[in-house]
Amino acid sequence: MSGFQIGVIVGSLRRDSFNRRLATALAQLASKEFTFKQLEIGDLPLYNQDDDANQAAQVKRLKAEIAASQGLLFVTAEYNRSIPGVLKNAIDHASRPYGQSAWAGKPAGVIGVSVGAIGTALAQQHLRNVLAYLDVPTLGQPEAFVQAKEGLFDKDGGIGADSREFLQKWVSTYEAWVRRHAG
Secondary structure: OOOEEEEEEEOOOOOOOHHHHHHHHHHHHOOOOEEEEEOOOOOOOOOOHHHHHHOOHHHHHHHHHHHOOOEEEEEOOOEOOEOOHHHHHHHHHHOOOOOOOOOOOOOEEEEEEEOOOOOOHHHHHHHHHHHHHOOOOEOOOOOOEEEOOOOOEOOOOOEOHHHHHHHHHHHHHHHHHHHHHOO
16 A cells, blocks of 8 residues: 555534644644545534434545545544544444444544643543444554643644654554554
């Protein structure tokens, strides 16, 4: 395989989301053989099992984008000590109907940023539990609980000097994970 398409799922819809900024900046740290595409989840209807037999066009689009990806990157906010509802909604849609999950077998990385000192540690743990059930091999180490503070991003939107070495190591380890697990 000459290149890896990574589907990026950002668990925040906020216009100035720290997590969207982090997802964009992480892609800049990746090697040239990796391309990152942020997948739209904000337009999905609320999941309703009654719709499994006739999924909305937005759901079919999401599932097709996941299928076309060799890896996944979840960049999640933390709401009320868990994953945002919009992220759970997307996960539920793309895992259904039962037996037709788009997620299964896709290697993933989980990361997130928040203003709190523990970053998105609890949201990441909840997300890892869900991904384990869905048969998504998820990078375990290094963990990255990023705090949004002055200097995290440079003036051009990239990762700032103080965090660059740590996050470059995380991205490099994630790339190795995808190479090892991508079918």
